[in-house]
Amino acid sequence: MLPQLSQTLFRRRLVYAITLPIVLLLLLAGVSILQIARLLDALNWIDHTDRVISQSNYVQKLLLDMETGVRGYLLTGEPEFLEPYEQSSVITGSSFDELQRLVSDNASQSQRIEQIETEYEELSRLIGPAVDQRQQGEVELLSLLRLQKQKMDRLRQQISDFIAVEEQLRDQRSQRAQETTEAVVATSLILALAVGSILAYLIRRLVLGVSSNYEEALQTARQETEATQRSAQRLAVLHDIDRSILAAESSSDLVRGALVHLRQLVASQQALVALFDPSSQHAQILAGSAEAELYPAEGMVLPLEDCASGDELEHPQVRYIEDLTTSEQPLSLYEQLHSRGIRSCLSIPLMVQEKLIGELALAAAAPAAFDEEARIIVEEVAAQLAIALEQSKLRDQLQTYAAELEQRVEERTLQLQEMNQELEAFTYSVSHDLRAPLRTMQGFAQALIEDYGDQIDPLGQEYIQSIIKDSVQMETLISDLLAYSRLTRQEINPRPTQLAAVVQEAQQQLAAPIKESQAQITLSSELPVVYAHHSILVQVIVNLLSNAIKFVQPGTPPHIEIYAQEERQSQQDWVKLWVSDNGIGIAPRYQERIFQVFERLHGNERYAGTGIGLAIVRTGIERMGGSVGVESYLGQGSRFWIALPKAVTASRSSHGSNPEHSAH
Numbered sequence: 001m002l003p004q005l006s007q008t009l010f011r012r013r014l015v016y017a018i019t020l021p022i023v024l025l026l027l028l029a030g031v032s033i034l035q036i037a038r039l040l041d042a043l044n045w046i047d048h049t050d051r052v053i054s055q056s057n058y059v060q061k062l063l064l065d066m067e068t069g070v071r072g073y074l075l076t077g078e079p080e081f082l083e084p085y086e087q088s089s090v091i092t093g094s095s096f097d098e099l100q101r102l103v104s105d106n107a108s109q110s111q112r113i114e115q116i117e118t119e120y121e122e123l124s125r126l127i128g129p130a131v132d133q134r135q136q137g138e139v140e141l142l143s144l145l146r147l148q149k150q151k152m153d154r155l156r157q158q159i160s161d162f163i164a165v166e167e168q169l170r171d172q173r174s175q176r177a178q179e180t181t182e183a184v185v186a187t188s189l190i191l192a193l194a195v196g197s198i199l200a201y202l203i204r205r206l207v208l209g210v211s212s213n214y215e216e217a218l219q220t221a222r223q224e225t226e227a228t229q230r231s232a233q234r235l236a237v238l239h240d241i242d243r244s245i246l247a248a249e250s251s252s253d254l255v256r257g258a259l260v261h262l263r264q265l266v267a268s269q270q271a272l273v274a275l276f277d278p279s280s281q282h283a284q285i286l287a288g289s290a291e292a293e294l295y296p297a298e299g300m301v302l303p304l305e306d307c308a309s310g311d312e313l314e315h316p317q318v319r320y321i322e323d324l325t326t327s328e329q330p331l332s333l334y335e336q337l338h339s340r341g342i343r344s345c346l347s348i349p350l351m352v353q354e355k356l357i358g359e360l361a362l363a364a365a366a367p368a369a370f371d372e373e374a375r376i377i378v379e380e381v382a383a384q385l386a387i388a389l390e391q392s393k394l395r396d397q398l399q400t401y402a403a404e405l406e407q408r409v410e411e412r413t414l415q416l417q418e419m420n421q422e423l424e425a426f427t428y429s430v431s432h433d434l435r436a437p438l439r440t441m442q443g444f445a446q447a448l449i450e451d452y453g454d455q456i457d458p459l460g461q462e463y464i465q466s467i468i469k470d471s472v473q474m475e476t477l478i479s480d481l482l483a484y485s486r487l488t489r490q491e492i493n494p495r496p497t498q499l500a501a502v503v504q505e506a507q508q509q510l511a512a513p514i515k516e517s518q519a520q521i522t523l524s525s526e527l528p529v530v531y532a533h534h535s536i537l538v539q540v541i542v543n544l545l546s547n548a549i550k551f552v553q554p555g556t557p558p559h560i561e562i563y564a565q566e567e568r569q570s571q572q573d574w575v576k577l578w579v580s581d582n583g584i585g586i587a588p589r590y591q592e593r594i595f596q597v598f599e600r601l602h603g604n605e606r607y608a609g610t611g612i613g614l615a616i617v618r619t620g621i622e623r624m625g626g627s628v629g630v631e632s633y634l635g636q637g638s639r640f641w642i643a644l645p646k647a648v649t650a651s652r653s654s655h656g657s658n659p660e661h662s663a664h
Helices: 004-076 079-102 107-135 142-247 251-265 310-314 332-339 372-455 458-489 499-509 511-517 534-550 613-623
Strands: 270-277 282-290 301-303 319-321 344-352 355-364 495-498 520-523 529-532 559-569 572-580 627-632 638-645
Touching (some): 004 142, 142 372, 355 372, 495 499, 499 511, 499 520, 529 638
Antiparallel strands (some): 282 301, 319 344, 495 529
16 A cells, blocks of 8 residues: 555646646636637627618618609609609608617717708608699609709718718628737637647646655555565465464474474574573573574573573563574573574564463574564564463363363262162162061051051050051151152153143042042143153142142142143243142242242141152152242142143144133
């Protein structure tokens, strides 16, 4: 891109080169138009004079026709001689008026016209009586004709004088028009030559200026093009370095590939990366690239003081030695390089979060081999390499951590497997070893009632009934614990499941309690299909219906309503199944607590239970990828809901949501 100043100057001169010729041409055109206007004005006056002369000749002809006609009539008495007189008399007045209008700008000529018109009127007064006498037969004509001739001669002379004046004016105006024409031609030639000379001078000057600016612009453009090409090449090499960084499997391969590309961009005999270890005061050559043998070689460990001074380690900066021959650097490494033919060195610190981790060093056989552009490129590559080395270090650490974590996961998995085996053994023990004594207790207690009931007093019978009731409660608790334990360990594979079939199966399992409590269960005519585990979902519905039947005021028949709603959340269609009852309700502060294991809000003497049913509901639903909740107030019943993903079937059923039920 051209510098802004050069662009402005170039644009300004180009505008001048176009504008000045146009202005001069407009000036020439303006002068020419003025001269032509003068010439046209002179020609118009000539034309005006010609019209005056033409009109004068026409008036003179009319007067001559009138005189000739009157003379012929007076001499012959023939009426046809009066026709010219009569015709001329009609138009002579208007002809004098036209002539008077044409010379209105000339006072003397206008006065002559008035005199001629007066003579014409006198002649007309003389001719009229003569014609009347001739019509009456009088023949004394000689004196009349002589008088008429005298009048006509004076009139003709005046018109001739008038015409002579106009012809003289025409000659003068023609002479003026000729002079104007010559002036116009001369002025036009002079102006054309002047404007042409000025234009030639200005155009030459402007063209030379534009040409000069154009040459400067071309030179600048060439320089910028070369810079752009170098920048493109530089970006391409940096891109290759990036790809090498991404493709490298180790830090040494990463650095080696980057240095090969760097030496293509910055001419040097060798390039290497050294990593510093301040704790051991050593520097290790990680990798390098060289035309011949690399020194120091890859993997070589050097004293840190051979690579950088103490001040440079504390305050890292670019170190550039143009000529080792005249350098006063005390580093022994430079002496070794100089003995191998190296004349100039460039060292760039590798920094990560203001921490020095090493340096990138280039060496060349020529003195002052690295210009400002080369130093900038090397600094960019050094910054990339520092980040890449740190990433490689973090990647190695991450791989180590991942391996350790994997080992821990394997150990923890083995521990969990052992714990599961122990839990299964415990479950087997609970299922067989604990339930068998409970059944024995129930059997003996029942036998005592049946065989020795009449021998036991009422208090003893009450004790026996309490033993039977508590053993049944204990067996129910053990069964619920086993169900909860199996649920937490059971493998679940949700599949499309008909909610209607699940609800129907749950009702069948609860047929006896439903009949005993006279519960009324209302459900929608159609329920959607969801993704669930059939048997677990049946257990969930059984637990919810059992609670709805159980937790009502004494003497109140349970009324249970089951309905479904569909909603879309997070790009997923969900089905929410509601179980609404007319029970005793739940205070809001306990609505989260009731889903925990062994949480009961009422004593066992009022509402029997183990406190595990709703924990099974939550665990089962969450393991199937759903959620559960409740809406309730004391004395106003409860609405439990479970949400499961909707299943997409070949023939999609209707939503099954009853508008009346949805109002709940």
